[in-house]
Amino acid sequence: MRSPVEPKSAGAWRSQIPTGKALVPYLLLAPFGCLFAVFIVAPLVYAFYISLFRDTLVGGRQFAGAANYLRVMSDDKFWAGLGNLFLFGIVQVPVMLGLATLLALVLDRGQLYGEALFRLGLFLPYAVPGVIAALIWGYVYGPVFGPFAQLAEAIDVPAPELLSREAMLFSIANIVTWEFLGYYMIIFYAALKAIPPHLLEAALLDGASRWQFVRYIQLPLLRPMILLAIVFSINGTLQLFNEPYLMRVHAPTVIDSSYTPNLYAYSLTTANQQYNYAAAISFVLGAVIACASYLFILVSGRRRRR
Amino acid sequence: MSSGAVPAFLPGGEHQGLQGEQPRSRVPMTLLLSVFLIYTFTPLIYLIISATKSNADLFGTFGFWFGRQFSLFENLHALFTREGGIFLRWALNSFIYSLVSAVGAALISAAAGYAFARFEFHGRKAAFAIILGAVMIPQTVLVIPIFFVLSVIGLGNNPLGVILPSMISPIGVYLMRIYIEEGVDSELIDAARMDGAGELRIFIDIVLRLAAPGFITVLLLSFVGTWNNYFLPLIVLRSQEYYPLTVGLSAWYQLASVGGGGSQVLLPLVMTGALVSIIPVILVFLLLQRFWQGGLSAGALR
Numbered sequence: 001m002r003s004p005v006e007p008k009s010a011g012a013w014r015s016q017i018p019t020g021k022a023l024v025p026y027l028l029l030a031p032f033g034c035l036f037a038v039f040i041v042a043p044l045v046y047a048f049y050i051s052l053f054r055d056t057l058v059g060g061r062q063f064a065g066a067a068n069y070l071r072v073m074s075d076d077k078f079w080a081g082l083g084n085l086f087l088f089g090i091v092q093v094p095v096m097l098g099l100a101t102l103l104a105l106v107l108d109r110g111q112l113y114g115e116a117l118f119r120l121g122l123f124l125p126y127a128v129p130g131v132i133a134a135l136i137w138g139y140v141y142g143p144v145f146g147p148f149a150q151l152a153e154a155i156d157v158p159a160p161e162l163l164s165r166e167a168m169l170f171s172i173a174n175i176v177t178w179e180f181l182g183y184y185m186i187i188f189y190a191a192l193k194a195i196p197p198h199l200l201e202a203a204l205l206d207g208a209s210r211w212q213f214v215r216y217i218q219l220p221l222l223r224p225m226i227l228l229a230i231v232f233s234i235n236g237t238l239q240l241f242n243e244p245y246l247m248r249v250h251a252p253t254v255i256d257s258s259y260t261p262n263l264y265a266y267s268l269t270t271a272n273q274q275y276n277y278a279a280a281i282s283f284v285l286g287a288v289i290a291c292a293s294y295l296f297i298l299v300s301g302r303r304r305r306r
Numbered sequence: 307m308s309s310g311a312v313p314a315f316l317p318g319g320e321h322q323g324l325q326g327e328q329p330r331s332r333v334p335m336t337l338l339l340s341v342f343l344i345y346t347f348t349p350l351i352y353l354i355i356s357a358t359k360s361n362a363d364l365f366g367t368f369g370f371w372f373g374r375q376f377s378l379f380e381n382l383h384a385l386f387t388r389e390g391g392i393f394l395r396w397a398l399n400s401f402i403y404s405l406v407s408a409v410g411a412a413l414i415s416a417a418a419g420y421a422f423a424r425f426e427f428h429g430r431k432a433a434f435a436i437i438l439g440a441v442m443i444p445q446t447v448l449v450i451p452i453f454f455v456l457s458v459i460g461l462g463n464n465p466l467g468v469i470l471p472s473m474i475s476p477i478g479v480y481l482m483r484i485y486i487e488e489g490v491d492s493e494l495i496d497a498a499r500m501d502g503a504g505e506l507r508i509f510i511d512i513v514l515r516l517a518a519p520g521f522i523t524v525l526l527l528s529f530v531g532t533w534n535n536y537f538l539p540l541i542v543l544r545s546q547e548y549y550p551l552t553v554g555l556s557a558w559y560q561l562a563s564v565g566g567g568g569s570q571v572l573l574p575l576v577m578t579g580a581l582v583s584i585i586p587v588i589l590v591f592l593l594l595q596r597f598w599q600g601g602l603s604a605g606a607l608r
Contacts, residue, residue, distance in 0.1 A: 024505050025425035029433070032418040032479060038459075039471040040440060043451030050454065099342075106339060111332045118339045120592065122346055127591045128584045129534035131552045135559050135580055136349045139356070140369070147352060147369030154368075182346065239446040242536055246556060249563040262446050262537075269450050269541065278450055286447040293442065 051279035068280035077258035078281060082238075082288065084169065085260055089237040092173035097229055100181055101222065104188035105214060119189070123182035130179060134246040137175045142250060163251040172243045176236075184229050191225045192218060227300050231293050238289045241266065261285045356577040357381060364573055381578040393579060395547060396554035400533055400583070403465060403550055407472035408529035412521050415475050419482025419520075420513050424492055434483075441476045446537050453541045467542040468550070472532045478524040485520030486513060523597045526590065533587055551583040 054064035072078055106112070107119060125133065141162040143149050149159035162171045195218065203213045241262040248255040248263075257271070258264035261281060268278035352369055360380070363373025385393050421427070422434055452471055453462070461467040490513050498508050514521060536552045543549055549557070555576060562572035 021505075022427070025421040025427040025430075027505075028417040028421035028425070028509070031414045032437075032474070035414065035470060035474050036437075036440070038455070039452055039474055040443065040448065043448060043455045046455050046458070047451035103339065103342060106335050109331075109335070111335050112339060113332060113336045118343060120595075121343045122339070123591075124350070124588065125346055127530070127587045128350075129536065129552050129587070131534075131536040131556055132580050132584055133349070135556065135576070136353050138559075138563075139577075140349055140352055145365050145369060150368055178346070178349070181342075235442070235444060239444050241446055246559065249560050265450055266537075266541070269453065275454060279454070282447050282450050286444055289444045289447065290442070 047279040047282060050276050051283055053276050055274075055276055064276070068277050069284065071277065072280050072284045077264060078261055078284070081258050081261045081264055085237055085240060088169050088173055088240070089234060091170075092176060093230060093233040093237060095173075096177045096181055097184060097226060097233065099177075100184035100229075101188055101219075101226065103181070103185040104192055104222075105218065107185070107189050108192040108218075109210075119186070123186050125179050125181070126183040128179070130242045131246060133179050134175055134243040137171070137178070138246055138250055141171055163247065163254065165254045168247065168251065168254050172240070172247060175243050176240075180233075180236075187229065188222060188225060191222055195221055227297075230300075231296060234292050234296060235289055238285065238292065261288075353577060353581055357574070357581040359574060359577075361571060361574050364577070377574065378578070381574045382582075385575045385578050385582070388575060392546060393554065393575075396549050396551045397583070399465070399548060400550040400552070401586075403469050403472070403539075404529045404532040407469050407532040408525045410469070410473035411475040411478055411528035412525040414473055415478030415482045415524050416486075416514060416517065416521055417509065418479045419484075419517075420486050420490075420509060422479070422483045423486035424490070424495060424513075437476045437479050441480075449537050449541055452538070456542060462542065463544045463548065465543070465548055468532075468535075468539045471538065472528065472535065475524060475528055478528065481524055482517060482520050485517045489520070490516045519597065522594075526594055526597050530587055530590065551579070555579050555583060 051068050052064060052066075053061050054067060055061055103122065107115065112118060128136075140146050140148065143159055143161070143163070146162075148162065152159040161167055199217055200213060203217060208216075239262055240260045244255050244259045244263055245266070248259070255263075257267035262285070265278045265281045265285070268274045268281065355370065355372055356364060358376050358378040358381070359367065359373040360375055360377040363375065363377070367373040418437075422430065452467075456462050456464070456467040461470075494512060494516075495508055498512055503511075533550075534552065535550075536556070539550050539553045540556075543553065546554070546557075558572050558579065559576050562570060562576050
């Protein structure tokens with residue numbers, strides 16, 4: 001992403017068609033290129049193509065132009081799902097990345113007993129498949145034999161309703177945080193490790209406090225990595241599927257089939273077989289994700305220049 | 307001690323006690339991180355304990371302590387024999403899909419990375435930019451379009467529909483390019499050419515061998531990525547016998563939670579199955595730290 005696509009001048013193609021040794025790089029690239037064409041380019045092209053049509057019971061497949069896209073624009077279910085994700089992301093992403101930064105700084109300072117245990121232990125959830133993590137937490141939250149409900153019952157207070165309409169987004173946010181906190185901690189930690197140690201020695205010699213070192217040296221150097229983590233997190237948030245899909249089992253009235261846009265596209269595809277409309281939703285969602293990432297990069301870049 | 311030279315994950319990272327700094331903050335720092343470690347372990351400990359319980363104990367005894375009887379082995383036996391041992395089938399599927407995808411992804415990425423690292427050709431910059439750009443395409447947004455294409459080319463409900471898309475690893479290409487640029491001497495390749503070695507031989511005997519750490523990193527990341535994948539197999543595969551662990555277990559989970567009529571018998575099996583299915587990945591991560599840590603930080607740095 002450092003270099004934007006540089007269009008080749010037409011003259012570059014004037015030279016002869018490659019033969020013999022000159023073919024080697026193309027042959028090396030061919031397997032990747034074929035898979036890329038079949039499973040990335042073709043799906044995008046084909047999905048875009050069918051998103052321009054409408055399946056009708058009597059008339060079969062009919063060209064619909066932008067009708068599916070216009071329908072997405074005015075589809076309350078789609079926007080309500082996006083709204084859920086907005087609420088979710090605005091809380092979950094800062095909390096998770098803030099904690100990850102804190103943990104990385106503490107780890108990096110190295111004044112700990114059992115540092116290796118913390119480093120590996122905190123990373124461990126990343127090795128758990130997301131869907132299994134959601135499954136485990138679903139039981140932990142559960143009102144029937146979830147340990148929190150049991151505890152509440154034991155001390156005779158009403159059980160916390162972790163799967164209620166009000167708490168659901170937080171409950172899901174907790175699962176996602178649990179999965180990725182250690183992952184981002186490790187990435188930040190690796191970035192902190194790359195800071196030359198003589199910087200700290202020089203800062204301390206100059207009489208800087210530990211906090212000043214964190215504030216004026218470590219955090220600014222960590223900044224690009226944090227920005228990248230935010231872009232990934234925005235990306236991941238907007239694609240949320242596993243956790244709400246599994247929580248739906250426990251709380252079908254709280255999580256409807258369009259709780260997140262991906263869940264909506266999934267239901268449209270599997271239950272309703274509305275392929276054309278599902279394709280349009282996927283495209284709009286992809287566009288929203290691209291815009292959100294781009295906007296964020298733009299805004300953070302501008303703030304830096306000021 | 308120069309911390310910059312110590313890879314983050316190698317044991318012996320406990321250095322850094324800078325001269326002049328008092329270790330007085332050791333206890334509070336350790337306590338602070340312990341709080342997070344407890345948070346991390348809470349659901350895992352719950353899972354381990356639950357896997358040792360009978361159905362009655364799951365409902366009747368406290369979640370964070372063992373039940374009246376130790377039923378882990380009964381659960382394991384039930385898990386692997388239910389429905390003609392379909393769980394073992396799912397485990398094997400997961401393993402085969404992950405292994406084939408990982409080997410394929412590593413080989414394909416190595417070949418592409420080698421082309422970018424050591425050859426000049428038309429469209430080289432543009433092709434690399436497109437591959438890097440593909441990293442930003444939201445994965446799950448691609449899943450439904452991939453499903454459409456698979457249905458058209460006759461790979462709907464076919465394991466290949468999960469395996470082949472999982473072999474595409476733009477990050478893998480990027481990593482292999484870096485590894486080959488840094489780790490494979492182009493003079494060595496030229497010398498081999500002078501000696502009359504074929505290009506395939508050079509790729510296998512020199513490039514793959516010298517870039518082995520990068521190769522293993524891509525292999526690992528792809529293996530874990532496919533093992534943990536859920537959305538793609540969920541959409542592509544309809545027959546139970548093709549399910550990987552994630553899809554199979556979540557199907558049981560839904561049955562156990564929703565269905566009446568004795569389907570709650572499945573509960574201990576879901577718990578035990580979840581435990582069994584996370585152990586291999588955790589082991590892979592613990593045993594092969596050296597390889598994935600490089601990939602993680604490079605992947606994030608890209």
